[in-house]
Amino acid sequence: MSVSQRLVRFFVRWEAVLVVLLVGVFVLNASLSPFFLRRINLLNATFNFMERAIMALPMMLIIIVGEIDISVAGTIAISSTMMGLAARAGAGIPVMIAVALGTGLLAGMLNAFIVLKFRVPSIAVTIGTMSLFRGISYAILGNQAITGYPIELASLGQGYIGNTLIPVPLVIFAVLAAIFGVTLHKSSLGRSFYAIGNNAVAARFSGLPVDRYKAVLFSLNGLVAGFAAVLLTSRILSTRPNIATAWELEVVTLVVLGGVAITGGKGTIFGVLLSVFTIGYLRFGLSLINVPSQVVGIITGLLLVGAIVLPGLFEKLSDRMIIDRQLLPPADPDTDTAGS
Amino acid sequence: MRRNQSPIAAILARREITLLVIIVVLVAAVGIRAPRFLQPARQLSILNDTIILLMLTLGQLAVILTAGIDLSVASNLAFTGMAVAMWNMVMPGVPMVVLVGASILIGASLGAFNGVMVSVGKVPPIIMTLGTMSVYRGMVFLISGGAWVSAHQMSESFRGFARFNILGLPSLVWIGVITTALVYVFLRFTRSGRELYAVGDNATAAGFVGVSARKAQFKAFVLSGAIAGLTGLLWVSRFASAQNDTAIGFELETVAAAVIGGVSIMGGSGTVTGVVLGAVFLGIVKNALTVVGVSPFWQMAIQGAVILVAIVANTVVDRRNQARLSARRISA
Amino acid sequence: GAEAPAEDGTLRIGLLVKSLGNSFFEAARDGAMEAAAELGDVEVIYQGPSTPTAEGQIEIIDSLIAQGVDGIAISANDENALVPAAQRAQRAGIEVISFDSAVAAGGRSVHLAPSDDELIGRSQVQAIAEMIDFEGQIAILSASSTATNQNAWIEWMRVALEEPEYANMELVDVVYGDDLSDQSYREAVGLFNRFPDLRGIISPTTVGVAATARAIQDEGLVGQVELTGLGLPSEMRQYVLDGVSQNVALWNPIDLGYAAIYITYHLLRGNVEAEVGAVIPAGRIGDIRVGEGLVAVLGEPFVFDASNIAEFADIY
Amino acid sequence: MADIVQLENVRKYFPGVKALDGVSMTIRSGEVHALIGENGAGKSTLVKILTGIHDPTSGTILVDGEPASFRTPHDSQAAGITAIHQEASMFPNLTITENIFMGHHLRNRFGLLDWKTMEARTRELCERLSLAISPDTLVRDLSVAQRHQIEIIKALSIDARVIIMDEPTASLSLKEIQELYELVRTLREQGTAIVFISHKFEEIFEVADTYTVLRDGKYVGNGSVSDVTTDDLVRKMAGAALDRLFPERTPSIGEVALSVQGLTQAGVFEDVSFELRNGEILGFFGLIGAGRSELMQSIFGVRSRDAGSVTVAGERLDPLNPRKSMAQGLAFVPEDRQEQGVILDMSIIENTTLSSLRAVSRFGFPQKHTERSVTEGLAKRFSLRAARLEQRVAALSGGNQQKVVLSKWLATQPRILILDEPTRGIDVATKAAVHSFVGELADQGYAIILVSSELHEVLGMSDRILVMREGRLVAGFDSEDASAERVLATAIGAAAVEQGA
Numbered sequence A: 001m002s003v004s005q006r007l008v009r010f011f012v013r014w015e016a017v018l019v020v021l022l023v024g025v026f027v028l029n030a031s032l033s034p035f036f037l038r039r040i041n042l043l044n045a046t047f048n049f050m051e052r053a054i055m056a057l058p059m060m061l062i063i064i065v066g067e068i069d070i071s072v073a074g075t076i077a078i079s080s081t082m083m084g085l086a087a088r089a090g091a092g093i094p095v096m097i098a099v100a101l102g103t104g105l106l107a108g109m110l111n112a113f114i115v116l117k118f119r120v121p122s123i124a125v126t127i128g129t130m131s132l133f134r135g136i137s138y139a140i141l142g143n144q145a146i147t148g149y150p151i152e153l154a155s156l157g158q159g160y161i162g163n164t165l166i167p168v169p170l171v172i173f174a175v176l177a178a179i180f181g182v183t184l185h186k187s188s189l190g191r192s193f194y195a196i197g198n199n200a201v202a203a204r205f206s207g208l209p210v211d212r213y214k215a216v217l218f219s220l221n222g223l224v225a226g227f228a229a230v231l232l233t234s235r236i237l238s239t240r241p242n243i244a245t246a247w248e249l250e251v252v253t254l255v256v257l258g259g260v261a262i263t264g265g266k267g268t269i270f271g272v273l274l275s276v277f278t279i280g281y282l283r284f285g286l287s288l289i290n291v292p293s294q295v296v297g298i299i300t301g302l303l304l305v306g307a308i309v310l311p312g313l314f315e316k317l318s319d320r321m322i323i324d325r326q327l328l329p330p331a332d333p334d335t336d337t338a339g340s
Numbered sequence B: 001m002r003r004n005q006s007p008i009a010a011i012l013a014r015r016e017i018t019l020l021v022i023i024v025v026l027v028a029a030v031g032i033r034a035p036r037f038l039q040p041a042r043q044l045s046i047l048n049d050t051i052i053l054l055m056l057t058l059g060q061l062a063v064i065l066t067a068g069i070d071l072s073v074a075s076n077l078a079f080t081g082m083a084v085a086m087w088n089m090v091m092p093g094v095p096m097v098v099l100v101g102a103s104i105l106i107g108a109s110l111g112a113f114n115g116v117m118v119s120v121g122k123v124p125p126i127i128m129t130l131g132t133m134s135v136y137r138g139m140v141f142l143i144s145g146g147a148w149v150s151a152h153q154m155s156e157s158f159r160g161f162a163r164f165n166i167l168g169l170p171s172l173v174w175i176g177v178i179t180t181a182l183v184y185v186f187l188r189f190t191r192s193g194r195e196l197y198a199v200g201d202n203a204t205a206a207g208f209v210g211v212s213a214r215k216a217q218f219k220a221f222v223l224s225g226a227i228a229g230l231t232g233l234l235w236v237s238r239f240a241s242a243q244n245d246t247a248i249g250f251e252l253e254t255v256a257a258a259v260i261g262g263v264s265i266m267g268g269s270g271t272v273t274g275v276v277l278g279a280v281f282l283g284i285v286k287n288a289l290t291v292v293g294v295s296p297f298w299q300m301a302i303q304g305a306v307i308l309v310a311i312v313a314n315t316v317v318d319r320r321n322q323a324r325l326s327a328r329r330i331s332a
Numbered sequence C: 001g002a003e004a005p006a007e008d009g010t011l012r013i014g015l016l017v018k019s020l021g022n023s024f025f026e027a028a029r030d031g032a033m034e035a036a037a038e039l040g041d042v043e044v045i046y047q048g049p050s051t052p053t054a055e056g057q058i059e060i061i062d063s064l065i066a067q068g069v070d071g072i073a074i075s076a077n078d079e080n081a082l083v084p085a086a087q088r089a090q091r092a093g094i095e096v097i098s099f100d101s102a103v104a105a106g107g108r109s110v111h112l113a114p115s116d117d118e119l120i121g122r123s124q125v126q127a128i129a130e131m132i133d134f135e136g137q138i139a140i141l142s143a144s145s146t147a148t149n150q151n152a153w154i155e156w157m158r159v160a161l162e163e164p165e166y167a168n169m170e171l172v173d174v175v176y177g178d179d180l181s182d183q184s185y186r187e188a189v190g191l192f193n194r195f196p197d198l199r200g201i202i203s204p205t206t207v208g209v210a211a212t213a214r215a216i217q218d219e220g221l222v223g224q225v226e227l228t229g230l231g232l233p234s235e236m237r238q239y240v241l242d243g244v245s246q247n248v249a250l251w252n253p254i255d256l257g258y259a260a261i262y263i264t265y266h267l268l269r270g271n272v273e274a275e276v277g278a279v280i281p282a283g284r285i286g287d288i289r290v291g292e293g294l295v296a297v298l299g300e301p302f303v304f305d306a307s308n309i310a311e312f313a314d315i316y
Numbered sequence D: 001m002a003d004i005v006q007l008e009n010v011r012k013y014f015p016g017v018k019a020l021d022g023v024s025m026t027i028r029s030g031e032v033h034a035l036i037g038e039n040g041a042g043k044s045t046l047v048k049i050l051t052g053i054h055d056p057t058s059g060t061i062l063v064d065g066e067p068a069s070f071r072t073p074h075d076s077q078a079a080g081i082t083a084i085h086q087e088a089s090m091f092p093n094l095t096i097t098e099n100i101f102m103g104h105h106l107r108n109r110f111g112l113l114d115w116k117t118m119e120a121r122t123r124e125l126c127e128r129l130s131l132a133i134s135p136d137t138l139v140r141d142l143s144v145a146q147r148h149q150i151e152i153i154k155a156l157s158i159d160a161r162v163i164i165m166d167e168p169t170a171s172l173s174l175k176e177i178q179e180l181y182e183l184v185r186t187l188r189e190q191g192t193a194i195v196f197i198s199h200k201f202e203e204i205f206e207v208a209d210t211y212t213v214l215r216d217g218k219y220v221g222n223g224s225v226s227d228v229t230t231d232d233l234v235r236k237m238a239g240a241a242l243d244r245l246f247p248e249r250t251p252s253i254g255e256v257a258l259s260v261q262g263l264t265q266a267g268v269f270e271d272v273s274f275e276l277r278n279g280e281i282l283g284f285f286g287l288i289g290a291g292r293s294e295l296m297q298s299i300f301g302v303r304s305r306d307a308g309s310v311t312v313a314g315e316r317l318d319p320l321n322p323r324k325s326m327a328q329g330l331a332f333v334p335e336d337r338q339e340q341g342v343i344l345d346m347s348i349i350e351n352t353t354l355s356s357l358r359a360v361s362r363f364g365f366p367q368k369h370t371e372r373s374v375t376e377g378l379a380k381r382f383s384l385r386a387a388r389l390e391q392r393v394a395a396l397s398g399g400n401q402q403k404v405v406l407s408k409w410l411a412t413q414p415r416i417l418i419l420d421e422p423t424r425g426i427d428v429a430t431k432a433a434v435h436s437f438v439g440e441l442a443d444q445g446y447a448i449i450l451v452s453s454e455l456h457e458v459l460g461m462s463d464r465i466l467v468m469r470e471g472r473l474v475a476g477f478d479s480e481d482a483s484a485e486r487v488l489a490t491a492i493g494a495a496a497v498e499q500g501a
């Protein structure tokens, strides 16, 4: 393979494009703002997108098995609300966390139940439960806010590891990402998820417990949403029913920009990690030079589209190169197939 | 098989009927609580309130039929609405016909951008329109500089455009009816319309008979965009105010209306009748909650629950019909 | 506390609003720019999230901290949720005040209220009472149920309605239009349906009051259902002139932004201390007194009616 | 007999694959031209080039002696060429009428679609094939055989001069196949050229006049069918002769391995009871739609049942629990390989180990080298034709995909194998390999259920034959007293046989 071919081949991989984007974001931001590359700023900036980043992990699995969960933000709202009620009732922090996790889990299980029991497309079901979950928060809280969380709670969502400058949520995200990554890419479970996403019928006929895995993933998504609710609540130390508004599409955006096919069966943890930090730091960098938020929206939107178009272009290019090569008189038929 | 089914069973097997029954029950239930709700004037006002959702959902239908989705409709609406409102503000003399044409054109161009990137650039529709959802929304801010266009900055004819009366019905309703009829004819009686179904149902098979998936996707997005543009004008005229967050969050509502109306999110199946019922259903739910006097804090939860029930009921009934059909195969 | 100003002596102050693309805040920005021009050594950074969320505002506060601004004036989407971020800013030596919509006491020094909550609540009730001759059913159409300033005003309206002169008026419902045109419109129509004898609506929110006016007009209820509220003159001009609403009130958002910058500036320069009783000079507006709870009140809401609204409509 | 289409030195390269490498062929009117070759030889690719779906990389196509270029299916339709494709090419959610007219809808003078005329045409065409279905029936509500007939009607609807049939009989049963032969002959008499692709030689000798053989994308030879024997063709296709299609065995039948009692799913199969013994090949024959596949799916546990039980070694298998079935040594090769068999976007290795992940894993993590060696062994055993084992299964030809499915199930080291149409769509050499392999397995004591719609296969392979009709077991035969006539008669139903006789 020639150098140019190898280069083209490299860029066919989605992740390669994302790496370039991330580097580009860093270079651009560093040249535009002197504050960007400060370590403390880079670390602190993560506080603002870690809940969504954490949500992107189980969402990635759900999308890989060919489903989707639009109700995550609603789940965060209801989990935070329940957690707040627990706090009001005088519960300690462990109980509060347990309540949030439990609520999220229940919400996820409800999604799983409706999707799997009635065989309704998950996008339809979760559009409904999105309103239902958030609606329950409104019904409970009305125009009230829950405040007065114990200040110790803050050490979770806005705290640092020991005396370092490393944010707690970032570390939690790193640990979760490692677990999710290993599971997805190395374990037989992950292999099964890909199989299910590619062809659920064939997966079932191959003896994989498709429905059980999907139920687990929906529940897991709810559970993690409950956890995201804990982090967010601890970060803002209050709860209102409009908490995490419109996050559902942001989480989905993180996942699909990471190269996870919305039709299922394709995507890597590496891509999602890159997408999380690309978007996160792009937004942070642009806000450092005070670009209006709407313009930030335009830029991230174009980035999303561009990141998809580019690998496709490279792929076309590389296919053409390979076919061109074949059209030359075949020197050695063996290398011909092996080289592909 | 159809042929040995009784006519009544054939009617009941239609998915739309389930929804119609649900709607009738809903209206009756609300009517018992609040008899005023049943007055023709009220029903007309609900219809009026539902038209824009209905029109957008028709565009959404076209895209979903090709196994796509258009999440940029609401942003498109906001942008086009702002653009024509600003034009009207700057040049109040420009006749409405021109603005109508412009709104359709602007909307169609935004749709065409989606369409080109999806069909030629091979960007999955959901990603493309997630992107343009924020791009178009940001563009509203760019052209308006963050300011609104208010009633007094609009010409009399602009403000009155969505509500002047023709034969006892507001123009908004007429436009909705005409759009619905046109989309119906397009989907039922033109090759391009049928090709949307073909492409969404089985893209490979469509390729085998020379139906281009790319062209179909492009057309669907242009149609969706054109309708979104027109509704932009209607929205701004109806509320006599063009704002930056006009119709924010409306995109998921159109998807919900389509899904409730029995449109298969996988593509290839869905009808205009279903969409009309789906949009009307959502419109009734929203209006009924304000009329019945449910605590405002409960509205969202109830709306979510009702949507869930409708979707589940619709799917389950459909499945039961399917099962009946296949059981009959063996015995036939 | 005042931190050493930037090297060239220019103070950088962030004006953080609820969301960008809102006419009210665009006017406040104009006022802020005016103040900056007068003061000379101030640079205003106008920012806000694209949708009115607390999370979006927190993100911006963090970026303002990272770029080392000197002061931040916030109109908060959520008084509590912003507190931790605002405290982070304070710890970084940034002067944080709130204006228009408060940050809870722990997260700011001074709050610049456009007007006194009680005054707003009472004057709105008085306005609608005069329109309906102190008799009949009224309703309130608010923004979102989570908006704290709205809720404070509504509480005062309820209190005011206890007064004997309003004995013949009945508050039948409070509904929420979420500051969305279509939702507000629908809620207004819902009120007409549910309460055929409804006489008046108070809508203390700019989007809501305009949408309600439109709904009254569309339903042919002009004269039958009266309307007042807090509305931008530009948005409401048409309806006031058409007689849909006899008058609406609002403070001057330009002055609000203007004063917010002056207050932040003087606190930063150490010219005044943030304490009850402090008097802060605010350019053409004159002195502003910091009252109980470190709340400074800009003034009384200004009432726009057919005689004067056209004049203000061109300004904001 | 005029030459209609001539292909000269046509090549088609995909990235990494030379699907066609210099193929020439002449299609003449009034002639049935068989196109044969092993799996992956390039037959379907040729069809796609002729129908404007793929552009040839190089080479020329002449229509009536004039160079033609088929950029889209419309072009080739305009030239009078149409095809019944190997892959499912129907629109399940659309009506029969629509399926027939998609791509060339009729329009009235206003430019709008003329549904009346189209339905009338459809009705006409259906009657021509004596298909009694309303034109507005949705295709998803049709049986497989009916769908196939619609495909044929579709081809007829555009008065084609050349009709290409890519394995048209693969999912038809005998009755429909006979009807198809009739139709092919009628068309030939009317001067239509037919290109007929099949892996079943008896079909080729039954209907074809001439043949063209492809091997590895290359043209190998052509000639008149009357001049050759099956052996000749096989030698041309594979480059070597084939010993025999069915293995020679001396079965030694052992204990009961699987027992099915009163298994019922209302309206699908009713009250089915039988026993399967170790070392036995139990053939299941029936017409398409007899319910065999559904029965097998239910036994394996991927389809629910209303009543009855399945027992293996004294252990009852639960409904809808394929894991338990697998734990008891069951393996199930389903009939629809694209839908139920393979994961198209995953590699050969990943497909092969999918059902035995636990066996190739340590602590839940699949081990690369174990997976590879398992897959390599199986690929060799089935002479899988693939560039690399990491290749996506989607890039394999149909027959090779089937081999991957077989490999997957053998990797689970089963004791009881249920094979549903295991040789559908695979070439004769591989078919023989599968047969001998199935025979070997039986000899090693495996218990095997072989469901097939190919009577010869059932007769040639089975130790015992059960016949299903309309969801019920109607007869059982031992291999000695099973004859083609008797088995077929029970499958069709006595009345039909008398009529036919």
Ligand SMILES: Nc1ncnc2c1ncn2[C@@H]1O[C@H](COP(=O)(O)OP(=O)(O)OP(=O)(O)O)[C@@H](O)[C@H]1O
Pocket: D014, D015, D017, D018, D019, D037, D038, D039, D040, D041, D042, D043, D044, D045, D046, D086, D395, D396, D397, D398, D399, D400, D425, D427
């Ligand atoms: N779209 C494609 N991309 C890449 N390779 C392909 C594609 N289509 C076919 N091939 C390859 O081209 C070769 C010929 O395939 P083709 O489908 O024409 O075989 P076939 O003769 O029809 O086989 P079968 O009898 O199994 O149907 C195979 O090696 C196949 O893997």
Ligand SMILES: Nc1ncnc2c1ncn2[C@@H]1O[C@H](COP(=O)(O)OP(=O)(O)OP(=O)(O)O)[C@@H](O)[C@H]1O
Pocket: B329, B330, D141, D142, D143, D144, D145, D286, D287, D288, D289, D290, D291, D292, D293, D294, D335, D451, D468
């Ligand atoms: N008459 C029918 N009408 C509709 N669908 C059918 C019919 N028969 C079978 N099917 C479906 O088509 C698929 C293919 O099955 P196939 O045509 O091989 O027949 P079958 O009923 O499975 O029985 P058999 O294997 O005995 O032919 C099956 O999964 C089944 O669901």
Ligand SMILES: [Mg+2]
Pocket: D043, D044, D045, D086, D166, D397, D398
């Ligand atoms: Mg083939």
Ligand SMILES: [Mg+2]
Pocket: D289, D292, D293, D335, D420, D421
């Ligand atoms: Mg079968």
